[in-house]
Amino acid sequence: MNNNDPMKRFGYIVFSICLFALSACTPHEQMDQEEGIVKVSMGLTAASFTDDDATTRAEQPMAPDYENLISNLWILQFDREGILTGSEHKVLPTPVLNTTLEGIALRTGRGTVCVVGNLADGEIAAWPDNLSGFKSLVVDMGWLKERSTDRNVCLFGYYEGEIAAGTTAVNVVLGRLVCRLNIAVSAKTAGIFSNVRIQLQNAQTKGYLFPSDVYLSPEGGGNYTEEVVIGADKVLGTAPLYRYYYMAENVTEGTDSGERTRLQIKAKKGGAEYTKAIDLGRSDIHDYSLRRNNNYTFNIVLE
Incomplete structure (x- = not known):
């Protein structure tokens, strides 16, 4: 993956909003070696990514120690023509942050090795027999709240390049298919606003397995249930109150406002x-x- 891949866009983002009256390209390589099979050690890590690109907008990667654990894996290999040449399923007895799988059989030659983690049973009835079809696969992450006990959300990573006859190890870093939204709500002046509620709207529940820049229309309205930040019998202070949401990525195209994820805020x-x-x-x-x-x-600041 290169540094512009959606899987590796990391940096920093904090928005402060005041509401008035609550208003892998590679060089040319030699011809593939004659096709054969090698057994490799595959290192898999669901860990924090780092990126020096100052223009990216993420505050920090997902916390891998409790949000990125790997419980089961699919390993698929596509040749240089994009044809599926093999697949293997592994179930880990205990979810882990990283692991090494021994004896993974891969065909020699140039191609793409895709690794899918934590895929729910029955989510994919059958794997496409070509890479183009694989890249069109959409998985359902459902509605995820921060306090959910099930944090084994689908993971994905891939290796693109040459598997030579002497290859003994392949390493793949897995990233989650969801993002986390931290909503901080406060008042510029304490004691003015009460009965503050928020609702995440146009939220994605499904996403492409392979990184894509194609927009997916949310299904079922795409709205979370309205959530109370502070009740009618209390007033909002200047210290932020936090709410957290997980959702599948929302890749918007152009300036169509109908594609954007929104936060609706109500207050008295x-x-x-x-x-x-x-x-x-x-x-x-x-x-x-x-x-x-x-x-x-x-950061939502009410004035």
């Missing part, structure tokens, strides 16, 4: 109720994509 001020909807993303550069395996923070 002086006996009147106000409602505001905010598009989550970078309005300054018209980038509203929320990428996989990234951790975004949005």
